[in-house]
Amino acid sequence: MRVLITGGYGFIGSHVADRYFKEGYDVFILDDLSTGNKEHIKFKHKSYIVSVEDKKCEEIFRSYHFDVVIHLAAQVSVMKSILDPKRDTEINAVGLVNILSLSHKYKVGKFIFASSAAVYGANEQLPLQETNRCNPISPYGMSKWLGESYCEKWRELYSYESVVFRFSNVYGPRQGNTGEGGVISTFLERITEGKYLDIYGDGEQTRDFIYVGDVADAIYRTSNSNLSGIYNLSTNSEISINELVGLMEELHGETEVAYTAAKEGDIQRSSLSNEKVVNDLDWSPMFSMKRGLEQTYEWIKDKKTKQTSEKTVTSSKKAPSLFKQFQPYIENVLVFSVIAWLTLANQVSVLNIVDFALFYILIIGVIYGNRQSIIAVCLSIGLLIFEKILEGRELISLTYDTSFLLQVALFLSIGLIVGYSIERKNNLLKEQKSKLEEHEDRYSFLSDMHAEMREVKKELQLRVLNTGDGLGKIHYLLKELDTLDPERIYLNSIDVLQKMMKVKKVSIYKFSNDNASYKLVADSGSFKSSATLKVEDDYVQQIANKKSIFVNKTLLPNAPLMAACLSNGEEKIALITIDDLEFEHISLYHENLFKIITELIEAALVRALHFQSLSEQEHFLAQSPVLKESVFQKILQTKREAYTKFQIPYLLLEGMINEETFIHDVTEISKEIDETDYIGESNEHHLLVLLANTSKQAGEQLVSRLSEKGIVLKLVEGEL
Template identity: 50%
Template sequence: MKVLITGGYGFIGSHVADRFHQEGHEVFIIDNLSTGRKENVKFKHKGYILSVEDPKCVEIFKSHQFDAVVHLAAQVSVATSVSNPIIDAKSNVVGLVNMLNISAMHRVKRFIYASSAAVYGYQTELPIPEEANCNPISPYGISKVTGELYCQKWQELYYLPTIMFRFSNVYGPRQNSLGEAGVISIFMDRFISQQPYIVYGDGEQTRDFIYVEDVAYAIYRSVNSSQTGIYNLSSNEQISINQIINILNEIQGTNEVKYTHKRTGDIDNSVLDNRKVMRDLDWSPLYTIQEGLRKTAEHFMENRVRRKKKKKNESVTRKKARQTFRKVQPFVENIVAFVLVAWLTLHFLNNTYGIVDVRLFYITIIGILYGSRQAVLAVFLSSALLIYQKLSEGRDIVSLTYDTNFFFQIAIYIFVGLVVGYTIERKNVLIKQHGLEVNELSERYAFLESVYTEVREVKDELQSRILNAGDSYGKIYSATKELESLEPERVFGSAVNVVKSILQAPKVMIYMVNPNQTYLRLLASTGYHTNDIPKSLKVSDHEFVSSTIQTGKVYANKKLEQGVPLMVAPLFHNDKVTAIIAIDGLPFENFSLYHQNLFRITTDLIASALSKALSYIEATESKRYVENTMILKPEVFSEILTSKMQTYEQYQVPYLLLRADMKNIANRDVSEYLSSKLRETDYIGLDSEGRLLVLFSNTSEKDKQNIVNRLAHPLIDFSEVTKEQLVCI
């Protein structure tokens, strides 16, 4: 099974990924690494660094047919949702809708959504059942309720089976300090850094803590279940903060506790009722709070959180320093350039060199290098320098206001500064825009290239398996040659051998479907004892039969139900199911998607041969039967009889052959009488001497008397044709 986990590098997501990997499933992850870390998932998998709201996510679904999507990616901080509800809604609502839409589009079989106990808000009834009214007190809780409504509506509109878990306070290894359950990871951090525990209030407030591996197991069970709807996922146990501290002190030594004022808006007690999830998913929490805290403490101690945080802080400090320097650098270089210009100007009486004004040259260079902002500063500094120079020459401010040359020079500075600065600024903006477009296209190209490479690897692997496996071209060619017949009975007989050979299936059976598609008659089988397989099946009594006929697809017994074949496939003729082929007894390692596809290809091959044979019979029907009867001509009947004999020799499928001795009754009357008594798989025909024979498919010796009684007619006597007598026919 292919499982996509959004937020799979995060706290809960990485444990869910571990669980599915341990159970032998293929794991794919989408995560933007805003809170998750790649090192949380150590096994081989395919990961995509994307946000769930990114349109490029659809490319991932196009490349892989996911069986289930576990949507854990979210903005989980209540404080962030209050300070910036737009970011919260973008991740928790827009991202969810994107995943739901793509999942429905690509026919995902199960969608799991991580909701939260935050949807309940203040509640007086404890434990809180799923039916309680939702009254969230934060934008985070609102976004989670909205997400539940979207999931329910997508199930109604697009038939996407969804299950929603309202998590209580999840804790465990790899947890950061976000969310309400982060109190445990905060306590762990404080103990490692030798800081006192901070408790808001008296510490008697209670929460419903659940260990993260219990959550992962519940999600795993939900993917393999047919249940949908909303479920509380909790331990259904109230644990106070003081109890947490006491357990931690027992595990890792006593630490100081400081009690402070209770925070506004904190709920005193919270516990979720988990009886519904325990009943419907046959799940229960395995870890006590003591066991969970012990495993969590061991993880935090082993990973030396304090050292990692120190390195992270140093890295952040260096990054901020570099950012600050980049911002200040243009101003510093502008001032240095101005000092040089001022020195050149003030140390020469004539401030021009030939026809070049040093200040104008300075404004132009600064504008070209840094754009309009620094150009304006250069104009201001150059104008100030010009005023200072004029004043040092003995001019006064009043006289300068009447000097047209002075104003013209200032106007030139402003004009050059604005034109050059604006032009360069516009050029820089265009370059930046083009750069962003190039980066976006490069990222998309790199992403599509990685998807292409992955698909190519899968294709090469599949091609290698086809070339090197026992079910390669030689065997397929032999199967094709074996099915070359224009007689349906021979096609059915050969089909058993073809399926057995290609799929190495110990047990194979083929049933013919009656015209009304209500009953099935056994045509051929191998690997079964005579009494182990029913000769006829009622469609409505067997779910695997009705499913195969109604959907027209290969049925796989994934639940390994007793008495049900491992795989069943339909055979079509004129867009209608004519027969079904079932196989059983495959080794467990062969019960895979690869072998399901191989079975489908094989049955398509058989269906093509059968359809060709049936079409031939329909086209030559007038040449097969004695005129105005349903009695087969000798050459046609002989071929069918030979096919039955070969099937008996190979697979011990019994048959019964009766001779009809008639007294003054026409063939037409006999045909009408017998046709009403026979099944779709039985035949009436003439032998080489013109004697009338009746052939009963899949009929043993013990059934002979019942059949003779059923066919009793005053003008017709029936007697069995023995194997020895067949030689003469």
């Protein structure tokens, strides 16, 4: 089984991931690492470094069918939510809606959302129960309450059940210093460092602390239960900060405590009732406060030991050396010093100095850009002035010396032009580099997804082959569908269904762009199929609206024996129908076999169409529906094979390309042909039109209609 944990590299998420891995689940983690740490997870898992509100999340859900999704990713700092409520809402509200919507869309069995006791606000009706009024006092609490509302609305609108846990103050190993639970990790950190503890107020304020291991246990149990709704997750007990310090001193020894003024708005007492979850889930916390503190204390001591051993290595990897930062200035001054020395030693004349200075400004500007070129200009002008003074000229006389002013203007113009040009070039390079990195990131993401899909496919192949069952033939099916060409998938699907199902008639219909019909794209050719299925037809509606396969048990007239609608989420792609199945093969076994095959065809087709949409620009001539020659020839070859194997008819029309009327001709041709037909170019500067499932008579009629519009095409291949 597969579990997706958002925020899985975080404090709570990593413990939840550990628990599911130990129970034999395939663990997938989605985290943007804003607070998480990859070092928390030591076992083999699938990792996606993506924010929960990112559109890339759909790629992950589309590629895997998760059994459980646990949404822990959140902005958890109350102070940050006050300082930046917009970002808090983006992560905690928008991110939740994205993951919740995808979980519903891709039929995730169990969705678990981590809420917080912060939704109750300053409520003094202790212990707080799920029915108590919510009145959050911070944007963080508001966003969590809003998240709970979304989960409830998804149940009302879409009948999608979820479980919401309102955590009390969670503590344990791997915790940072944020949130109320962070009090324990903060205090233990200071104690191990020999520092005093700051306590706000008199220390008698209470909190309901729960160990992270108990939280992970409750979440795991929930994923294997029928639980739904809102639950507190707590120990149903209170402990004061003074009592907490006393337990810590038992572990470490006496420590100094400093009491300061209480924080404004700080809640004096907090405790959540866990009666509902104890009764409904048959769960109870296993870790006492003392045992939980011992576990956390030992982890912090181990962490301090590791940090001490790594301190030397870390200190050697600090900021880049000062030399690299000042290298352009140093080299600029060195080159200028050579020119100045030649000048002051009377090695070159003033005229040559001008030549040398221009060359110096040009080189520095080209190498280092605008800033260094301006410095070079200033230094060169200074050197020129100094030379004039050595000749006995006065500074005031230089202001009306046209020769001097011309030289200064020359220095400035060269420096500014070269500096600006190089700076502009560098900015363009940075912009292109940024775009390249963005595309590389997208490519890397898709490449990783593809690699993981291939791993899953290989694993599935091995499992199927090792069963010893007749379904080992699915290995052959997977090989046939291992392509990114939709036309090839349509063709191979017919072959696969005929061989696997031992059925004579197979038809595949593609959903039209006008959403009004299904167009025939492939057919076994055993006997004539309808070229179009209308969406409003009763049996077509039954097939398209069924979540599983359609079986014609009521013997509807004109309906196929079995059919399946292929879709990408809510978007319909195609319809597969089979007929003329031998009587002994009309069984539940063959129904299940048909379901498995069509699901694999659907997965292959979704992947191929997604790849096609990403690489669409590479397939067509610029700003036209005309396929490039290499792409068109692949489709043509597929049609030829379909004709050879199944006698599926096709026609190839050819005509000369008229440069002046090219766009008009292509537009008119596009209006006349179906969306299952193609327009392409040939290396002989010819325009090609490929008509699928078209008779010679229909082709001749098309040629005639186009001829009336001044477009001359002739039939060159097909039913001649």
